Amino acid sequence: MPRPTLFRLLVQERHWDNWAVFCDHFEEAARALAKEARDPRLASVTVARRTFDRWFAGDWYGRPQKDAARVLERLLGFPRTELFAPAPDVLEARKTVHDRGGLRASIEIGQRWPTSRLFLSAADDVADSWELAGRKVLDGTTSAVHFLPAVRRDDEVTLHPPDPGALARFLRQARRGLVVGVEEHDNDLRLYVIDSVNARKNLAAFTPQDEGLAVPAAHELDDLTYGILWSLVQLDDGLLADDQVLDEEQQVLKTYLQLPRSAPSRMTLPLLTSVGARWLGSSFCAQHIQRHLDGAPEPPMFWTREQTGEEAAAWLFFRHKIAYLRGLRQRFGGAASPLARTFCIPENEIARTGRYERVLLFLAIALMEMYGIRVQVTTHPEYSAVDGFALVPGERAIVANWVRTEALWVADITTGRADLRSYHEAVRDAAEQSILQGPDPETRLRALAGYLDLDWKWVTNRCNDLGDCGFANVVRPRSRLISIDALDEVLRFLGSLAPDR
Numbered sequence: 401m402p403r404p405t406l407f408r409l410l411v412q413e414r415h416w417d418n419w420a421v422f423c424d425h426f427e428e429a430a431r432a433l434a435k436e437a438r439d440p441r442l443a444s445v446t447v448a449r450r451t452f453d454r455w456f457a458g459d460w461y462g463r464p465q466k467d468a469a470r471v472l473e474r475l476l477g478f479p480r481t482e483l484f485a486p487a488p489d490v491l492e493a494r495k496t497v498h499d500r501g502g503l504r505a506s507i508e509i510g511q512r513w514p515t516s517r518l519f520l521s522a523a524d525d526v527a528d529s530w531e532l533a534g535r536k537v538l539d540g541t542t543s544a545v546h547f548l549p550a551v552r553r554d555d556e557v558t559l560h561p562p563d564p565g566a567l568a569r570f571l572r573q574a575r576r577g578l579v580v581g582v583e584e585h586d587n588d589l590r591l592y593v594i595d596s597v598n599a600r601k602n603l604a605a606f607t608p609q610d611e612g613l614a615v616p617a618a619h620e621l622d623d624l625t626y627g628i629l630w631s632l633v634q635l636d637d638g639l640l641a642d643d644q645v646l647d648e649e650q651q652v653l654k655t656y657l658q659l660p661r662s663a664p665s666r667m668t669l670p671l672l673t674s675v676g677a678r679w680l681g682s683s684f685c686a687q688h689i690q691r692h693l694d695g696a697p698e699p700p701m702f703w704t705r706e707q708t709g710e711e712a713a714a715w716l717f718f719r720h721k722i723a724y725l726r727g728l729r730q731r732f733g734g735a736a737s738p739l740a741r742t743f744c745i746p747e748n749e750i751a752r753t754g755r756y757e758r759v760l761l762f763l764a765i766a767l768m769e770m771y772g773i774r775v776q777v778t779t780h781p782e783y784s785a786v787d788g789f790a791l792v793p794g795e796r797a798i799v800a801n802w803v804r805t806e807a808l809w810v811a812d813i814t815t816g817r818a819d820l821r822s823y824h825e826a827v828r829d830a831a832e833q834s835i836l837q838g839p840d841p842e843t844r845l846r847a848l849a850g851y852l853d854l855d856w857k858w859v860t861n862r863c864n865d866l867g868d869c870g871f872a873n874v875v876r877p878r879s880r881l882i883s884i885d886a887l888d889e890v891l892r893f894l895g896s897l898a899p900d901r
Contacts, residue, residue: 403486405458406503410476410483419452429475445471458484479587482507488518499562501582502528502547508589513626513756518545527570530578532630535757537710539674541637543578546570550581550592552617557581557592560612571600576633576878581615591621593629595875618865619874625866627756628763628887629875631713638675639879645671646680646881653684657691661812669808679881681802681809682714686724688811689790692798699732700790701827702741702773705803707749707784709760716764717877722886729771739773742830746781750852758852759859765848767890769841776827776834777848783826791823842897857899864895 408417416422426447434442445467447455455464464472469480476483477500488506506518509530517531527544534540546567548559559581561567570577577596582589594602594615602613619625639646649669656662666677693700706712715721732739743765750758765775787810790798797820799812814820835851836844849856866874871884871891 405484406478406487406507407472407476407483408456408458409487410478411456417456419447419449422452423447426471426475430471433471433474442467442471455484478504488520499547501549501584504584504589505547505580505582505591508591509621513630513754515630515754516626527573527577532634534634534674535710535753536708537674537678538631538634539638541634543576543633544570544573544596545578545580547580547582548613550583550590552583552590552592555617557583557615557617557619558612559592559594559615567599568603571596571603576637578629578875579613580621581619592617592619593621593625593874594619597876598873616865616869616873618862618869622862623754623756624759624859624862625874627709627759628716628871630756631710631760632717632871632875632877632882632884635675635713635717636877636879636882638673639679639881642672642676642679643879643881645669646676649680653680653687656684656811657687663805663807663810666806666808677808678714678802679718681805681807682718683720684809685788685800685802685811686720688809689798689800690724690727692796692813693731693790693792696792696795698793699737699739700792700798701824702739703786703789703791703823703827703830704741704743705784705786705788705801706743706761706764707745708753709757709762709764710753711803712761712764715767716760716887716890717882717884719881719883722883725768725771725773725886728773733772740776740827740831741768741773742776742778742827742834744778744780744783744786744830745851746779746784748781755854758854762845762848762852762854762859763887763890763894766841766845766894767886769845770890770893775836775844775848776830777836777851778830778833779835779851780833783830786826787823789823791820791827793824794820796820797823845894845897860894860898861900863891864898867891867893867895 411417411422416425423446430445431443434440447468463484464480472483473480485507488503488510502520506520509516510518515533515535517533519529519531521528527546529542530545531542532540548561548567550557550559559579579594579596579599581592583592592615599613656664669677672680728739768775787799788801788803790800796813796815799810799814801810802808836847838844838847846856849859867888870888877884
């Protein structure tokens with residue numbers, strides 16, 4: 401059954417779903433609009449019962465035109481295009497009318513980001529909820545959400561709680577919550593986000609003289625902040641769900657590390673979420689590679705299998721991956737030849753992802769460049785099936801896959817000449833074909849931004865703003881296995897490259 405339109409929801413909440421009752425309000429709005437517009441003709445606009453029934457049913461052919469549309473927009477406060485689009489998900493019409501800003505924000509978020517869905521509560525004492533959905537990797541999760549009117553002045557935004565008691569009750573609960581500020585200017589809508597932990601901290605310093613809760617304008621909800629929030633919250637909640645199982649499996653990892661090759665089935669740990677399984681595979685592969693790099697006479701060549709922002713987000717947040725990158729920099733940073741890591745990112749994968757997800761991929765690669773790892777990107781799809789590996793030229797290849805594999809991980813060590821030659825040729829070909837050419841990180845990252853269809857000025861300026869305030873002031877992770885220190889580092893690094901800095 402199709403979702404009801406916003407028009408239907410609004411008239412039900414106002415108890416105007418009777419034609420005669422609706423007409424009274426409609427005709428009053430028509431007279432008021434006629435006076436405002438100095439157009440007496442509008443005062444005579446009415447709605448026939450059959451027309452109202454079509455509007456209420458969401459019939460495309462019965463939608464209001466011209467004068468009727470103007471009166472309807474005046475009456476309900478929404479553009480006609482929004483009134484006859486699907487409403488946010490609700491259980492039923494509410495006894496009290498939903499806040500207009502919250503309704504508009506719910507529609508905007510759902511339209512801009514297809515991995516979001518807002519569910520508006522039918523009861524005053526039950527919070528609205530924001531569902532974040534994964535695409536191929538992330539499991540999805542749901543957070544409570546609370547909307548507040550917002551006013552921006554320069555670099556600060558003030559969120560005004562109409563009912564401070566309701567806000568305090570929302571923030572008191574232990575579950576994750578997100579507060580969204582809604583700034584409306586005619587048809588322009590800007591949103592700002594802060595989680596319950598940070599809002600609660602701000603509320604503790606709230607005095608009667610304060611206008612409201614202040615947040616930096618850098619908290620604006622756009623493709624950068626949404627992409628980070630979308631991946632961070634899903635990774636964080638997935639690891640929290642698996643915390644006890646992952647803790648118990650640490651000894652198992654030590655056993656597998658003694659073996660030269662392994663590929664345990666996902667079915668050996670059926671209770672794990674997809675995020676938990678990826679964390680376990682990633683942790684094992686990092687240890688497997690580090691263990692077998694001992695004695696390497698020169699920096700190894702790395703190949704990684706991540707192709708999307710959803711896959712690459714782990715580099716930004718998993719503590720062990722950040723420690724792994726820093727360890728490689730410490731071990732090989734002084735070598736004559738730089739560390740290099742190759743990605744295969746075909747054009748068809750880019751075409752399937754939204755800008756918010758491409759930003760995540762950009763941040764992950766920028767993180768590696770910041771740590772002194774020269775990144776190469778080949779776009780040829782035939783390289784998608786190449787193993788993730790670390791190649792010590794002429795000696796050994798350490799195979800480590802945890803991305804796009806049915807097993808928890810696939811790990812191996814090979815010294816065969818044919819295998820080493822094959823891996824070396826793949827790296828050589830990727831280096832020759834790489835779209836990231838240039839003598840320095842900025843040049844290469846500019847090329848990457850172009851390939852990912854990201855505006856360089858926009859992304860670096862936004863990174864600068866967000867890096868200055870720190871993402872921990874937007875959303876704080878709760879799992880001990882997650883860190884956002886490296887994220888803030890790379891935001892500041894990219895911000896230092898901003899043209900307007």
